[in-house]
Amino acid sequence: MMNAGFTELLLGLLAILLIVAAVIDVRTLTISNGLNATVALLAPVYWWSIGLPWWPDAAVHVAVAAGVFVILAMTFYMGMMGGGDVKLAAAIALWFQPITTLKFLVIMSLAGGLLTLIVLAIHKKRGKPPVEGEAEPARPEVPYGVAIAAGALWILAQRFLNQFA
Structure with missing residues (x-):
């Protein structure tokens, strides 16, 4: 590591950006x-x-991030994920080693599933009436950036917590 303090500063900045997102x-x-x-x-x-x-290392990071973008872009086209969510996940993949990116995607997916269940429960409890002129109630929308941030923050936290193991 060329400059541990600067690296930790960058990781802290990433964590702040994830929370903001x-x-x-x-x-x-x-x-x-x-x-x-x-x-x-x-x-x-x-x-x-x-x-x-x-x-080849940085090139591999870029290739993996491009792969994440392409795969998640399919979820965007199916209406399952927003464009900003897709771009954020791909941008985060640039920061992680390929195997860590896979872990991030798994954690993100699990967090997304849990978040979706919570949003559905809240939507059902509130019983939103249909929008005027529509036969069915409005579809609940999931802020998937929360799941993306949770997955990335989990990975970042492991980096710090593993120092104490």
Whole structure:
């Protein structure tokens, strides 16, 4: 690691950006392109701080992130995930090793399932009436940025907590 303090600062900044994304997603059901771009553009700075070789290691990170984007873009086209969510997950994948990205996706999916159940329960309890002119009640919308942030924060927390094991 080239500069441990700077690396920890970058990881702390990533954690803050993830929390901001989750809060904004809960409030607006959107994650801005600017926030996603910031997460993505800080990844090469992080690579530099840990001394990650540009070839082939950084290229592998980019390829894995592109794969995450393509796979999750399918969920966007099926109406299951927002575009900002897809971009945020791909941007986060730039920060993690490939195996860690897989762990992140699993944790994100589990958190997303739990979040969906919570949103459905709240929606059912509130019993929202149909929107005027529609026969059925409005579909509940899941702020999936919360699950994405939870998955990434879980991975980041492991990095810090493993120091004490």
